[in-house]
Amino acid sequence: MADTVQEFVFNLTFPFTRTLGSTLSTFSSALAQGQIIGVRTGGRVIAPPLEYDPDTAADSGSDWVRVGPKGTVSTWTWVPEPTNLHPLDHAFGFAFITLDGADTPMLHVVDAGSESAMAAGMRVEASFKAPADCVGRIDDIIAFVPATDPSPSEGAGEPFVAPEENDITEMDAYCDLTYVDNASPTTTMWAKALMEGRIIGQKCPQCERTIVGPRGMCSVCAIELDESHVIDVPDRGVVSNFTIVTPVQYHGQTETEPFVRCSILLDGANAVIAQQEILGITASEVRVGMHVECVWAPANERSVQDIDNRSRGSGGDAIIGWRLTGEPDEPAENYLNRMM
Amino acid sequence: MAPTENDIAIVGFAQTSPDRRTQLTEADLVLHATRAVIADTGLDKSEIGFTVSGSCDYLSGQAFSFVQNTDAYGMVPAINESHVEMDGAWALYEAYVRLLQGDIDVAMAVGVGKNSNSDPSTLYTIEFDPYYLTPLGTDTWSLAALQARALLDSGKATERDFADVVVRNRANAKSNPYAQIKGDYSADELLAADYVRNPLRRHDLPPTTDQAAAIILARGKRAYDFCERPAWITGIDHRIEAHLPTVRKDITTSVSTRLAAQGAGVGKGPIEVAEVHAPFSFQELIVAESLGLAASTEINPSGGALASHAVMVAGIIRMGEAANQIIKNGKNRTLAHSTSGPCLQQNLVCVMEGDQ
Numbered sequence: 001m002a003d004t005v006q007e008f009v010f011n012l013t014f015p016f017t018r019t020l021g022s023t024l025s026t027f028s029s030a031l032a033q034g035q036i037i038g039v040r041t042g043g044r045v046i047a048p049p050l051e052y053d054p055d056t057a058a059d060s061g062s063d064w065v066r067v068g069p070k071g072t073v074s075t076w077t078w079v080p081e082p083t084n085l086h087p088l089d090h091a092f093g094f095a096f097i098t099l100d101g102a103d104t105p106m107l108h109v110v111d112a113g114s115e116s117a118m119a120a121g122m123r124v125e126a127s128f129k130a131p132a133d134c135v136g137r138i139d140d141i142i143a144f145v146p147a148t149d150p151s152p153s154e155g156a157g158e159p160f161v162a163p164e165e166n167d168i169t170e171m172d173a174y175c176d177l178t179y180v181d182n183a184s185p186t187t188t189m190w191a192k193a194l195m196e197g198r199i200i201g202q203k204c205p206q207c208e209r210t211i212v213g214p215r216g217m218c219s220v221c222a223i224e225l226d227e228s229h230v231i232d233v234p235d236r237g238v239v240s241n242f243t244i245v246t247p248v249q250y251h252g253q254t255e256t257e258p259f260v261r262c263s264i265l266l267d268g269a270n271a272v273i274a275q276q277e278i279l280g281i282t283a284s285e286v287r288v289g290m291h292v293e294c295v296w297a298p299a300n301e302r303s304v305q306d307i308d309n310r311s312r313g314s315g316g317d318a319i320i321g322w323r324l325t326g327e328p329d330e331p332a333e334n335y336l337n338r339m340m
Numbered sequence: 341m342a343p344t345e346n347d348i349a350i351v352g353f354a355q356t357s358p359d360r361r362t363q364l365t366e367a368d369l370v371l372h373a374t375r376a377v378i379a380d381t382g383l384d385k386s387e388i389g390f391t392v393s394g395s396c397d398y399l400s401g402q403a404f405s406f407v408q409n410t411d412a413y414g415m416v417p418a419i420n421e422s423h424v425e426m427d428g429a430w431a432l433y434e435a436y437v438r439l440l441q442g443d444i445d446v447a448m449a450v451g452v453g454k455n456s457n458s459d460p461s462t463l464y465t466i467e468f469d470p471y472y473l474t475p476l477g478t479d480t481w482s483l484a485a486l487q488a489r490a491l492l493d494s495g496k497a498t499e500r501d502f503a504d505v506v507v508r509n510r511a512n513a514k515s516n517p518y519a520q521i522k523g524d525y526s527a528d529e530l531l532a533a534d535y536v537r538n539p540l541r542r543h544d545l546p547p548t549t550d551q552a553a554a555i556i557l558a559r560g561k562r563a564y565d566f567c568e569r570p571a572w573i574t575g576i577d578h579r580i581e582a583h584l585p586t587v588r589k590d591i592t593t594s595v596s597t598r599l600a601a602q603g604a605g606v607g608k609g610p611i612e613v614a615e616v617h618a619p620f621s622f623q624e625l626i627v628a629e630s631l632g633l634a635a636s637t638e639i640n641p642s643g644g645a646l647a648s649h650a651v652m653v654a655g656i657i658r659m660g661e662a663a664n665q666i667i668k669n670g671k672n673r674t675l676a677h678s679t680s681g682p683c684l685q686q687n688l689v690c691v692m693e694g695d696q
Binding site for chain 1: 361363364365367368371372374375385398400401402411412413414415416457458459461462463465466470471472473474475476477478479482485486487488489490493534535536537538539540582584585586587588591
């Protein structure tokens with residue numbers, strides 16, 4: 001049906017601020033000044049530096065060495081169609097580049113214009129962003145480009161004296177991934193019922209429990225449940241549990257005041273419908289045992305756009321919330337020790 | 341052989357259809373795989389003393405995604421359960437170790453991955469070194485291609501060798517009802533395709549697959565309750581190399597595979613069949629060489645990871661396929677291999693034997 005979403009796109013985007021520790025802080029602080037460094041450990045220079053010797057796990061120490069800005073490609077590949085996460089928007093190479101003064105290669109981008117320019121042994125040199133744009137992250141180097149003068153880098157292999165305190169001790173990073181999930185048959189059933197103003201569950205033929213919303217399986221008996229096990233469940237029940245959330249203003253949080261989320265055990269069901277909102281009372285007035293009934297959005301305003309496989313059991317924009325029926329509370333102790 | 345109480349065997353294996361795009365959720369896939377293996381072995385689920393799965397939150401785009409998947413186990417009364425953020429092959433390793441404790445007799449290992457929700461050219465950027473690799477959008481295809489180029493430049497293999505691996509695996513896959521990519525191809529035809537990441541073409545890359553698989557392990561004599569000819573695990577070992585491929589001395593060989601093979605006792609006798617987890621065609625050449633396999637060993641009669649490759653599942657399927665060679669196909673000594681991490685960083689080798 002047209003109102004039921006078949007595919008949903010979601011972006012997983014969250015910011016990190018990573019602390020760098022002493023070795024990476026030294027590297028980043030130098031990089032922001034246009035200087036690439038490595039560390040001499042176990043008789044060789046590792047660049048970019050690691051905190052530990054990968055062979056022995058010994059502390060790499062702080063015998064810093066200037067490396068680059070030129071280097072030699074040892075292996076390479078070519079990316080004809082960059083993704084949104086790649087640093088260049090045109091075809092480019094990735095390569096292992098052993099910088100002058102270093103013994104191990106670093107992986108970086110080679111902006112060579114054409115695949116045919118790439119070869120093991122090619123001499124390349126780092127091309128940095130403008131000094132004001134450098135933040136001490138590996139992509140301060142926009143790319144390596146074919147070296148105009150293949151001769152050795154000046155000063156490569158010489159000691160680097162780190163400042164007493166590094167300017168840069170943290171790094172911003174973003175996770176930005178796109179997913180396209182598709183509605184499972186069970187999710188589709190649930191969303192379709194909500195659009196019709198119905199709450200459905202599935203009744204297990206083995207243990208006779210009714211699970212709301214449907215999961216496509218009995219999570220007690222571990223057997224598959226399908227459309228033949230679907231039953232209508234009354235849109236009224238009892239608050240079996242709740243929590244008051246004091247919102248922290250994290251990335252994406254839109255709530256600003258404390259709010260309640262309830263589990264509701266619908267009449268005749270064996271599993272709760274979770275994360276529900278109670279209308280008309282303040283957070284501090286919610287009690288376990290309250291009788292509530294569903295407040296549906298008018299049929300022409302219902303939407304299940306945000307019902308995906310991960311939010312199964314939530315009411316989307318079809319259910320506005322739940323209101324008190326005014327019946328006397330059930331004893332709260334009847335709702336202890338529930339597992340679902 | 342008369343098993344001791346410390347001998348552990350694979351006694352059952354099931355997998356779901358490897359689909360390019362399923363409508364099912366990971367929990368649905370787990371249910372189908374576990375129901376099938378329980379039915380196959382004639383177990384009652386209450387006999388399973390330990391259940392462990394391998395899956396990945398980043399494939400689902402959701403934290404703790406494996407918690408929903410446990411719905412499929414039927415956890416009333418509560419069960420003894422664990423999870424690894426690794427291929428199900430590592431879940432199997434944990435199940436094996438758990439059985440060695442001696443207080444339970446039966447364990448179930450599961451791998452599940454709905455891979456089609458995400459884009460493999462971007463997703464794994466967050467798997468790599470967060471300081472030096474992730475900010476460059478370093479992707480898993482590019483890393484593999486860097487390794488492949490190094491292999492070509494070393495003179496150990498040619499692009500035609502890569503294509504030949506694909507041709508053989510796709511042909512083998514024709515007899516595997518659980519293969520997604522199969523058929524008769526020629527190397528010439530494959531080599532005519534464009535590069536996706538020079539020197540790799542689309543056929544050198546793993547397919548995108550949604551799948552689950554489950555394996556039942558049993559200890560000592562209990563194995564015969566579920567299986568006439570159990571696949572006894574006579575050696576299993578897992579070795580790891582540095583995460584950053586640039587600090588490894590030689591990426592055209594796999595030191596961790598070689599050490600794991602020694603640890604698992606591969607060389608103690610002939611291996612009739614090896615199921616190798618090589619997501620990229622050329623990696624089969626590196627792994628086969630590093631395992632020290634004889635020319636007579638048949639590699640990937642199932643079609644291997646080039647025939648279907650659900651990340652988190654392809655490794656445990658190798659375990660199941662190698663076990664089935666003993667359980668159902670009369671072989672005596674087989675090997676399963678699984679890999680994880682950039683450029684074959686981690687490698688797990690398992691040797692199985694049947695009763696003679």
